[in-house]
Amino acid sequence: MNRKARPLFQPFKIAGLLIAAALIAAGCTNVQAGEAQEEAAVQNGPKQIKIEQVGRHSMGSPREQIGEVTAAVKFDMIAKTGGEVIERIKQNGEQVKKDEIIARISSERADTKLENAKVQLRLSEEALAASQKTNQVQRNELLNKIKEAERVYKEIRMSQDDEAAEKAADTVKLLKQQLSVMDTTNNLTSLEAQVASAEAGLKDLQLSLSDYVIKAPSDGVVTNMSLREGTYLQGGTVVGVVQRTDRIVIEVKLNELAASLVRGKQELVFYSPENKATKLKAHVNSLDVFANPKTRMFAMELEADNPNGIIKPGGRVHVELTSEDEENVIAVPSLSIIREGDETFVYVVKGTQSEKRKVQLGRLNGVYQEVLSGLSQNEQLVVGGQHQLKDAEQVEIIS
Numbered sequence: 001m002n003r004k005a006r007p008l009f010q011p012f013k014i015a016g017l018l019i020a021a022a023l024i025a026a027g028c029t030n031v032q033a034g035e036a037q038e039e040a041a042v043q044n045g046p047k048q049i050k051i052e053q054v055g056r057h058s059m060g061s062p063r064e065q066i067g068e069v070t071a072a073v074k075f076d077m078i079a080k081t082g083g084e085v086i087e088r089i090k091q092n093g094e095q096v097k098k099d100e101i102i103a104r105i106s107s108e109r110a111d112t113k114l115e116n117a118k119v120q121l122r123l124s125e126e127a128l129a130a131s132q133k134t135n136q137v138q139r140n141e142l143l144n145k146i147k148e149a150e151r152v153y154k155e156i157r158m159s160q161d162d163e164a165a166e167k168a169a170d171t172v173k174l175l176k177q178q179l180s181v182m183d184t185t186n187n188l189t190s191l192e193a194q195v196a197s198a199e200a201g202l203k204d205l206q207l208s209l210s211d212y213v214i215k216a217p218s219d220g221v222v223t224n225m226s227l228r229e230g231t232y233l234q235g236g237t238v239v240g241v242v243q244r245t246d247r248i249v250i251e252v253k254l255n256e257l258a259a260s261l262v263r264g265k266q267e268l269v270f271y272s273p274e275n276k277a278t279k280l281k282a283h284v285n286s287l288d289v290f291a292n293p294k295t296r297m298f299a300m301e302l303e304a305d306n307p308n309g310i311i312k313p314g315g316r317v318h319v320e321l322t323s324e325d326e327e328n329v330i331a332v333p334s335l336s337i338i339r340e341g342d343e344t345f346v347y348v349v350k351g352t353q354s355e356k357r358k359v360q361l362g363r364l365n366g367v368y369q370e371v372l373s374g375l376s377q378n379e380q381l382v383v384g385g386q387h388q389l390k391d392a393e394q395v396e397i398i399s
Contacts, residue, residue, distance in 0.1 A: 046396040050384030051349055054375050057331040057368045062320040065258055067250040067270065071243030071313040072303055075218045077102060077225070080211035082235040088227050095309070096216040096242060103227050103239070107212035114205045121198035128191040139182055146175040220244045223314055245309035250282055250302040252319055256291065259298040261321045263287060268302060269320040272311055280304055280311075282319070330375055331368040336383045337361070346375065347382035347389050349397070354382065356391040 083105035090102045153168035186192075216222070225240030233239065250270060254262070262268060262284070271279045282304035291298050302319065311317060337359075338345045344361055347354045362370030375381070382389065389395070 046352070046394040047354070047388055048385055048396050048398050049347075049349070049354070049382050049389070050399070051380045051397055052333070052336075052383045054330060054332065054348075054371075054377055054379040054381050056328040056377065057365070058324075059327050059329055059331070059363045059365045059368075059370055062269075062322045062324055062327055063258070063261065064318045064320055065252050065254060067252040067302065067317050067319045069311055069313055069315050069317055070249050070251065071220065071245065072247040072249050073218075073220075073244040075220070075242045075244075076238045077214055077217060077240045077242060079105065079214060079233045079235060079237045079239050081105065081208070082233055083107065083212060085227050085229050085231050085233060088229055090216075090222050090225075092222055092225050092240075093312070093314075094222050095245070096220065096222055098216055098218050100216045102214045102216055102222065102225070105212040105214070105233060107209055110205065110209055110212060114202070114209065117198065117202040117205050121195065121202050124191065124194040124198045128188060128195050131188050131191050135182070135188065139179070142175060142179050142182065146172060146179065149175055214239060216242050218242050218244060221309070221313055243313040245306055245311075245313065248304055248306045248311055248313060249285075250304065250317060250319065252300045252302065253295070253297040254287075254300055254321075255297060258321055259287065259291075259300070262300065269323070270302070270304070270317045271320075272315070272317050275310065278310065280306075329362070330371045330377055331365075332359075332371055332375065332381055333367055333383055334364065334369045335367070336381055336386060337369065338386060347386045348375070349380040349382060349395060352394055352396075354389045354391065354393045354395050356389075 085103055086106045087104040088102075089104070090096055090100070096102070149168065149172040153165065153172055156168045157165040159165075220242040223241050223243055227233075227239055265284055267281050267283050269279050270282050271277075282302035285301040285303050287300045288298040332346060336346055338347070344359055346357050346359055348357055349355070357374050359374030360372040362372045364370070382395075385395075
């Protein structure tokens with residue numbers, strides 16, 4: 001009997017299920033309607049955003065360029081005479097003092113000529129001395145004759161023999177005339193000339209011997225010297241350069257961007273890669289107005305004191321084109337930037353409204369990117385919710 005009763009309840013069960021489904025459907029419809037109303041309210045109300053004040057951030061260390069160092073004052077070392085190099089005493093890079101010997105040139109021929117000149121001078125001096133001695137002997141003999149003639153004259157005059165006294169007086173007069181002629185006539189002139197000529201020749205040879213020694217023309221550092229022992233030099237050849245180390249010139253080649261960083265500056269900081277802790281200042285002597293048409297580079301020349309010669313001519317230094325302060329620039333978080341094709345934008349807040357701002361970007365350092373134009377310091381930058389914004393929308397700042 002139970003089996004026969006079950007079909008009587010089946011229609012009621014189905015009807016209950018249908019009623020329940022209808023109730024659930026009605027509830028879902030009410031929920032969706034509520035969510036739609038809430039979404040509409042959000043869209044029509046202020047957009048919630050997060051902001052950050054625009055500030056300055058470091059883009060890294062100062063930008064640098066390599067510079068070539070030369071001395072501000074340089075002196076050529078010139079071989080004054082030709083000959084074989086027999087000794088090289090100094091090497092490139094060595095510090096020297098003025099007149100220090102750099103190298104020696106063979107002077108055998110000059111030495112032989114010098115010895116001959118010494119012999120010639122000695123012979124000339126001996127000939128002159130002998131002639132002077134002979135002249136002195138002859139003069140002494142003449143003086144003795146005059147003395148004797150005067151004595152004879154006095155004796156004859158006392159004998160009152162006028163004729164003999166007159167002859168004796170003439171003898172005295174004649175002898176004195178001979179003495180006067182001897183004293184006024186220099187018969188040693190040619191010998192004295194020979195001695196003077198020999199002395200001059202010897203002095204010239206002695207001076208020329210200094211030409212066989214190459215000396216430092218100034219205090220400084222020896223550079224560009226290619227002397228080799230055994231090589232032959234022609235007179236007048238430049239054999240090297242001595243560069244003063246107390247003041248240096250730094251030559252730098254810059255591209256257009258780098259040139260723009262230093263244009264108008266009076267001095268820049270530089271340092272040696274071997275001594276980064278010691279930074280020096282250099283005066284900007286010149287900076288090309290136009291680039292070299294071949295290299296597309298701008299030439300800049302700096303000049304600086306070089307205390308204790310710590311920077312070596314011929315070396316390289318790092319020149320800082322910017323300072324640390326200059327590297328602190330207006331920058332924004334890179335995630336706050338909106339990119340549309342080739343253009344970049346950010347949103348700032350003005351009062352309670354958003355403002356879409358086109359910006360030009362520069363370098364990237366970490367999470368921040370440099371802004372070259374379009375933003376000012378202390379403006380209110382949208383850093384959260386910017387992708388849902390449009391220009392001139394009402395916004396609500398949240399923390």
